[in-house]
Every structure is written in C-alpha cells, then in structure tokens.
Amino acid sequence: MSLISIRDLVVEYDGRHVLDGLNLDIESGETMVLLGGSGSGKSTLLRQIIGLERPKSGRVVVKGTDITRCSPGELMRFRRSVGVAFQSAALFNSLTVEENVALPLREHTALAPSIIDLVVWMKLVVLGLADFGKLLPQELSGGMKKRAAVARALALDPEILVFDEPSAGLDPIVAAELDELILLLKQAFQMTVIVVTHELPSAFRIADRIAMLYQGKFLAVGTKEEVSKSKDPHIRQFLDRIPDNITQAAAVSAYFKQYLQNREETS
Amino acid sequence: MATPLEGVGKRALDRLDYVGNLNIQLWATLRAIGSALPIIGNRYRWKETVRQILQIGVDALPMVGLMAICSGIILAMQGASELRRFGALHYVIDLVSVGFTRELGPLLTAIAVSGRSGSAFAAEIGTMKVTEEIDALKVMAFEPIEFILAPKYLAALIAVPCLSIVSNACGILAGGGFMFFSTHLGLGLYLKYALDSIVARDVISGLIKSVAFATIIAHVGCLEGFRVRGGPDAVGRSTTSAVVTSTFLVIVADAVFTAIFYFTGKP
Numbered sequence: 001m002s003l004i005s006i007r008d009l010v011v012e013y014d015g016r017h018v019l020d021g022l023n024l025d026i027e028s029g030e031t032m033v034l035l036g037g038s039g040s041g042k043s044t045l046l047r048q049i050i051g052l053e054r055p056k057s058g059r060v061v062v063k064g065t066d067i068t069r070c071s072p073g074e075l076m077r078f079r080r081s082v083g084v085a086f087q088s089a090a091l092f093n094s095l096t097v098e099e100n101v102a103l104p105l106r107e108h109t110a111l112a113p114s115i116i117d118l119v120v121w122m123k124l125v126v127l128g129l130a131d132f133g134k135l136l137p138q139e140l141s142g143g144m145k146k147r148a149a150v151a152r153a154l155a156l157d158p159e160i161l162v163f164d165e166p167s168a169g170l171d172p173i174v175a176a177e178l179d180e181l182i183l184l185l186k187q188a189f190q191m192t193v194i195v196v197t198h199e200l201p202s203a204f205r206i207a208d209r210i211a212m213l214y215q216g217k218f219l220a221v222g223t224k225e226e227v228s229k230s231k232d233p234h235i236r237q238f239l240d241r242i243p244d245n246i247t248q249a250a251a252v253s254a255y256f257k258q259y260l261q262n263r264e265e266t267s
Numbered sequence: 268m269a270t271p272l273e274g275v276g277k278r279a280l281d282r283l284d285y286v287g288n289l290n291i292q293l294w295a296t297l298r299a300i301g302s303a304l305p306i307i308g309n310r311y312r313w314k315e316t317v318r319q320i321l322q323i324g325v326d327a328l329p330m331v332g333l334m335a336i337c338s339g340i341i342l343a344m345q346g347a348s349e350l351r352r353f354g355a356l357h358y359v360i361d362l363v364s365v366g367f368t369r370e371l372g373p374l375l376t377a378i379a380v381s382g383r384s385g386s387a388f389a390a391e392i393g394t395m396k397v398t399e400e401i402d403a404l405k406v407m408a409f410e411p412i413e414f415i416l417a418p419k420y421l422a423a424l425i426a427v428p429c430l431s432i433v434s435n436a437c438g439i440l441a442g443g444g445f446m447f448f449s450t451h452l453g454l455g456l457y458l459k460y461a462l463d464s465i466v467a468r469d470v471i472s473g474l475i476k477s478v479a480f481a482t483i484i485a486h487v488g489c490l491e492g493f494r495v496r497g498g499p500d501a502v503g504r505s506t507t508s509a510v511v512t513s514t515f516l517v518i519v520a521d522a523v524f525t526a527i528f529y530f531t532g533k534p
Contacts, residue, residue, distance in 0.1 A: 050406050079408040090403035104407050106311065152407075 001064075003028040003160070003192050004049065009058035011044055011216075018044050020216040021058070031186055031193040033203045035227075036213035037238060042196045043087075045213065046164055049194065050084055051075050062160075080108060083153030087165040089145040091137035097124070097148045098133035104155045123151040126188075127181070143174035150181070154189075161185065163195045167202045179205045200239065204228070212238070289486055292412070292493075296420050296486070299413035303421040315418040316425075323384045324426030328433060331379050335434040338371055339363055339441025347449060356450060357460070363442030364461040368469040372435035374521055377480035380427055381513040385488035388419055389509035392492025393502035401493075411493075420485045427481035428474050435473065472528050479524065480517050487513040 002025035011019040019041045026032045034042040047053045048060055051067045059066045067078055091100050101120045105111060111119070124130045127147040137145055146166060153161060163182065167175035179202050186193050197203050203210060204224050211221045214234045220227050228239065236242070303312040346362040392415060395401050404411050443457040491509040495501045 052402055052405060076408045079406055082406060084403070084406045086399045086403055088399050090399040092400060092403075093398075107309075108408065 002026060003063060004194075005059075005061040006045075006049070007059045007061070009045075009048060009060065010056045011041075011048065011053070012056045018216050019048070019055070022216075022218060024211055024218065024221060026192060026194065028192055029186075029190055030208040031182070031195065031206055033207035033210045034194065034196045034213060035198065035200075035203050035210050035238075037198060040213040041216040042198075042213050043164060046162065046194070046196045050082055050162055051078060080104075080156055081158055082160045082162060083150075083156065083158035084162045085146065085149040085153045085164065085166065087168055089137065089149040091145060091148055091152070093137050096134055096136055097129060097140070097151075100137070100148060101133075101152045101155050104152070108156060119155070123154050126154070126185075127151045143170055143178065146170070146178060147181070150185070154185070157189070159191060161189075161191045161193050163193070163197075165197055166195060167197060167199045175199065175202060176205075178202075182206050214238075285490075288494075289490055292416070292490055293482070293486055295412045296416050299410065299417045300421055302413050303417040312413070312418050316421050319419050319422030320426050322387070323380060323422050324430055327379055327383055327426075327430060330383070331376050331430050331434050332437045334375050334379055335367070335372065335437035336441040338375055339367065339438035340445050342366055342371065342438070343442040343445035347445070359442065359446060360457060360460045361464040364439050364464045365469055367435045367438035367442075368465050368473050370473075370521075370525070372438060373431045373473045373476040373480060374517070375438075376427060376431045376434045376477065377484065377517045377521075378514060380423070380430065380481075381484045381488075381517060382510055384423070385484045385509045385513045386506045388485065388488030389491040389495075389505045390502055392489055393495035393505045394499075396493065396495045397498060397502060416485075416489050419489060420482070423481040423485040424478060427484070428477040431473060431477040472524070476521060476524050479520050483516045483520060484513045487516060 004024075004026040006022055006024040009019050009022040010017065022045065024032075034045060036042045044053070048055055048068075049062075051060075054068055058068070060068050062078055063081075065074055065078060067075060070078070091097070092103070095103065098117075098120050101123055102116050105116045105119060109116075120133070121130065124133050127150055129144065129147055129151060132140065132144060132148075137148065140148060150161075150163075166178050166182065170178065182193060182195065183206055185191065193206075195203070195206060207224055209221065209223055210227045212219045212227055212230075212235055219232050219235050220230050227235065230236070230239075237244075302308045303316045305313045343359050343363050346359045347356055350356055350358050350362075392401070395415075401411055404414055439458075439461050443452075443454050443461070446452040446457050447454060488509045491505040491512070495505050
C-alpha cells in the first residue's frame, strides 16, 4: 500500500479548476518530484498533500488517514509526522535559528531543555549551520535560510519531508549543494521526500520519480528516464525550454535585428 | 455592470461577513485563552503574554499619560469658562473626575492603543502571512489562534484597563493643576472633592468599557492581519484598515455602552 494516495483530487478557485481529477501514489522511501511550469498547480497540490487546504472533491490518504476529511485532532497528528521547508524558508524572524529549530521540540515533546539543545545542535551540524545557531534569520544568506528551514522541518524526525521550490532564488552552486543535501538526508534518515520545483537540473538530480503537471493535470508520472524520453508535446516543450509562441519570438527577434541594422546604417 | 443597489447590497454583505468573522475569531480565542494563562496554561504562551503586556501597556504609558494630562487641562479650562459665569467653578472638579472615569480615560486609552498596538498586530500577522510563517505554524501542528492571538488578547484585556486607570489619574491630576493655578485650591483638597464626586459604578462602567475596547482593538487588528492576501502593499492596507476600523468600532461601542448605562439608571 502506498504511503500517500491521491484520488480524483479536484481543487477550484472562483469556479476555475486548478487541479482537475488528479491521481497519484507516492511510495514510502521514494523521492517524488512534482514538476511543472508556473501556474500548473504544483504548489496547490503540495498544499493539499500537507493538509493546508481542503479540496472541492477527491481524497488525499496518508498512511490510511484521509486528511481531507479527518478530524482536527487527526490532522494535527498527521502534521507532526511531516516536515515542510517552505519556498521563503518561513523562519520566525523574532527567534534565533536555534530557537526556530527548538520550537516544535519544545512544544510537542516532553524532552528536557538540555536534550532539546543537544537535538537542535545535531540538526544544525547535519545542515552545516552549527556556528550560526545564535543568529537571527535576517542575518543569514538565502541558502543558509533554506538550510535552517530544513533543520526546523527535521526537528521532529518526520516520516515525510516536503520541499517547496528549494532552489528558487539561489545561485547554481548553492542550489546544487541543496540538491546534494536532499539526497544525503534521504539516504541518512530513510524519509519519503516530496519536492515541488520547476528547475530541471535539480529535478533530474534528486528524483526517483517525476510527476509532470500541466494545467492541473498530470501529463506523465514515471522515472526520470521515462519522463525525459516522453514524446508528449507539452513535456517536450518544458524539457527543451521552447517558448510558448515560437513564431512570435522569431518575429520579435527579427524586428530587433532590423532595428539594430537601421541604427548602424544611420550612424 | 452592477447597479448602485447591487453595490450597496454587496457592501452590506461584506460588512456582515466581517462581523461574522470577528465573532468566529472571538469565540475561537476565548476557547484558546486558557493556554495563555499563568500556571494552568502553556508557559511559553504566558511569557509571550507578559511581553505583549509590556508592549501594549508599559510602552504606551508616556503617550497615554501625556494625552490624559492635555485632555484634563482642556476639559477643566473649557468647563471653567462656562461654569465661572454661574459662580459654579467648583463643579469643574466633578466634571473632570466623572468625565474622565466614565468616559475620557477609557476612550483616550483605546484610541492610543488602537493606533499603537492595533496597527502593530495587523502588521505583524500580515507579514507572517505574506512570508508563509502562518502556514509554517499550521504544518508544525500549531493553532495560530492559540499561538498568536490568545496571548495578544489576554495582554490587551490586562493592559488596556490598567492604562485606563492611569489615564483617569493623569486627567484628574491635570484638572487639579488647573484648579490650583486658577483658584489656588490645594491639591489635597481637590483630590478629596474629586474622590467624593466619583462613585464605584463610575469606575466599574469605565472598566467595562475598557474591556470591550480591548476586545475590539485586539480582534480587529488580528483579523486584518489574517485577511492579508498578496504582498507588502496588502500589509500596509491592513494596518491602516485596522486603525480606522477599530477606532470607529470603539466609538460605536462607547455610544452603545453609554446608552445602556444611561437607560438602565447606571452612569
């Protein structure tokens, strides 16, 4: 039985179908990448998977519990088994990095403060932030903020780790470091990892399977090889980075060439 | 295109929706407020409550005190200019004492707190929404109402009545200063007359109003923050709206309470 099972999921905003009857199974211990362009519905799907929104219809079943219909108590229990690293890191600005990581431990466990300090230090060491625990989030670089967010997401040793656009706004080197970190975490902690991204190198580096979203529907769900060999025109357009209206792009390019030629002639 | 009547109907429905949301939020907070209490509640929420009491109450003392002193002198001078003509200058003492205890003390305090803390609540929660911190709280299995709103509301319930008492004292003392310089009435004698003119129900009605004002300011400020959608400009709009709406509702509530006390034979 799959760890996460999504069935006939429909999400509507103002009468517009954002997710249109999605079906997906995510197995325990795999890294599933939700790939798609802007507005394809991947972040909306992620919000459904972590129980932040309720769908118009359909089910999201995690370990046998339908989180779209469960009681608030069951939802809280489910959320304690999920760690989420948000796109903007979403660290609490009034708390230091250490305090951010300690927050879920302090509130949801009966651990002694000294043990919490030790656990926080261990998480920060794994993420390479041991020397930065006393800093406030605004004193960190973009990459360090993301790593701090991962440290906080790992605080309660979740079964499922979720990343929303982990590479967004990072330079290629830091983004690649984060990809390696995701691989390392998965190997070390045997977690199920779900990543939402539109960064192709990142997706193909970390994924076990890729689910490609387009206009609220899955175009393909499969291994990296299966997706990269797909002949679907929308998948090919995304993977080969082809602009939406190539004729228009060519016309604009020709116009600018002509304009520059004219300028050279007049000068 | 919508007709003017449809426009009026839509605005009326929007207002009803707003009031409904305020009520839902109020009941949810009352259910969660136990967690912010000392000893029986969560100690971190109580620590946050104390921090909020210092911000709402102690930090506002100079501003509220100065506003009350100026208003006390103004009320005494305006009253004296009329009462002097009837040889009833000593009634200035009653006017200032009763006027401040029943009305001006709580109202001036509410306006100051609305401008300082109501706007701060909206800005803080609005920013947390924009930066996904509210979502982060939810996925870490925290209830935002309990985590954010309960400490703020409890702090306002404690700080605003205390500030009102300080405001009453400053206003009455300012009236005493005026009487000393205009009629050479000693401060000790002035205070004796002032205390004679105030009865317990004056103080109680003022405190009841203060509690109602604190409820309005805390809940309007927080609701405006939770309603933020979009970017930083939305946070700015919510801050303005928090101050305008809470000041308006405080004055409406003041009129309602004054009418109730008047028609039920109380002050």
